[in-house]
Amino acid sequence: MQSFRNYYEILGVNNSAPAEDIKRAYRRLARQYHPDLNPGNKTAEEKFKALSEAYGVLSDPQKRAKYDEFGGFWKQRGFQNGQKGRSNESSYSKWKDFHEFFDEVLSQRTPNPEPMFEEIPIQRPPRTASPPPRREPDPFRPGTVKESYTVKKPTPRDAEARLTVPLEKAYAGGRERIRLEDGRSLEVNMPKHMVTGQKIRLRDQGVNGGDLYLKIEVLPHPFFKIDGSDISCLLPITPSEAVLGAPVEVPTLDGLVKMNIPPGVRSGQKLRLANKGYPDLNGDRGDQIVELTIVIPKELSDQERELYEKLRQIEQFNPRKNLPV
Numbered sequence: 001m002q003s004f005r006n007y008y009e010i011l012g013v014n015n016s017a018p019a020e021d022i023k024r025a026y027r028r029l030a031r032q033y034h035p036d037l038n039p040g041n042k043t044a045e046e047k048f049k050a051l052s053e054a055y056g057v058l059s060d061p062q063k064r065a066k067y068d069e070f071g072g073f074w075k076q077r078g079f080q081n082g083q084k085g086r087s088n089e090s091s092y093s094k095w096k097d098f099h100e101f102f103d104e105v106l107s108q109r110t111p112n113p114e115p116m117f118e119e120i121p122i123q124r125p126p127r128t129a130s131p132p133p134r135r136e137p138d139p140f141r142p143g144t145v146k147e148s149y150t151v152k153k154p155t156p157r158d159a160e161a162r163l164t165v166p167l168e169k170a171y172a173g174g175r176e177r178i179r180l181e182d183g184r185s186l187e188v189n190m191p192k193h194m195v196t197g198q199k200i201r202l203r204d205q206g207v208n209g210g211d212l213y214l215k216i217e218v219l220p221h222p223f224f225k226i227d228g229s230d231i232s233c234l235l236p237i238t239p240s241e242a243v244l245g246a247p248v249e250v251p252t253l254d255g256l257v258k259m260n261i262p263p264g265v266r267s268g269q270k271l272r273l274a275n276k277g278y279p280d281l282n283g284d285r286g287d288q289i290v291e292l293t294i295v296i297p298k299e300l301s302d303q304e305r306e307l308y309e310k311l312r313q314i315e316q317f318n319p320r321k322n323l324p325v
Helices: 007-011 019-033 042-058 061-075 077-082 098-105 167-172 239-244 302-314
Strands: 159-165 174-179 185-190 199-202 212-218 225-227 230-237 246-252 255-261 270-273 288-294
Touching: 007 019, 007 042, 019 042, 042 061, 159 167, 167 174, 167 212, 185 199, 230 246, 239 246, 239 288, 246 288, 255 270
Parallel strands: 159 212, 230 288
Antiparallel strands: 174 185, 199 212, 225 230, 246 255, 270 288
16 A cells, blocks of 8 residues: 555564654664755655654554554555545445545644534514623632642753864864754754854754754864864975975964074974964964975986986985994
8 A cells, every 4th residue: 555654664673662762763864865965855855754753653653553553554445545545345435545544643644524513493582671790700809719720831952963174174263064963954054163062052943942062073173183282293204305494384283384404403303483382262272283204205216217327326424424333
């Protein structure tokens, strides 16, 4: 039958799955088929609607109990292929298919039967003098009891979610669209100079109107290493730059910065770029520590090899001259 939907099959769980497994399966599939992740994909949109419908029933204990109780009736003869059965064959023939029957069982739709009435002639009573207006009792007079009812609103609760951001985004901040574990997509104006462990408050985005706190985790960077308010990095240089010195460009969080390498530096030597570190809570910046490493070329052109040969013939430097043996 086309209109019956097996909610357990839609969510990919068995009919004895606990509530946590159903919730976990819904979150996983909702993230996969969410319209924001599949723009223009009608199949994904219909799949997401079916997931929401299935979760809306199976996450509610009362609706799930009714679903489990009446779900087997879809095989009755009155529901087969959308055909109506005869009155002496099935008691379900007043519904055109199982979907209409099940919606009524779950109180999702209320049928509108034709009103039954008969016309009754109006009998007018004889005209008499109008009685004096009746005075309503004062509800606040002593001895009078008046009842009032208050509808209890859902209690707002705060929620927390983890948000991982790259180092460049944590430093620059700005507007960013994020997706939460429950499938929601939010546009957040993130502050500058975020650090791991920091929390960002989103008003009214929690449970029942509470607040949502995003706990920031800054991802490790392949070049920069954060050490408090200082930043360290490893910068490769050529042998000629190490021997003769040279101006080189060093990447920083603010872009490329020119730094002069003095002549005669060695591998492991550290140079300092002032005020190029990471800002602290007061906005004060540390330094960027640049550690030099001399890199030997693995392949040489003919001209380079010829020059290295000449250098070897004329150089007087002997690093093994004073070995302690």
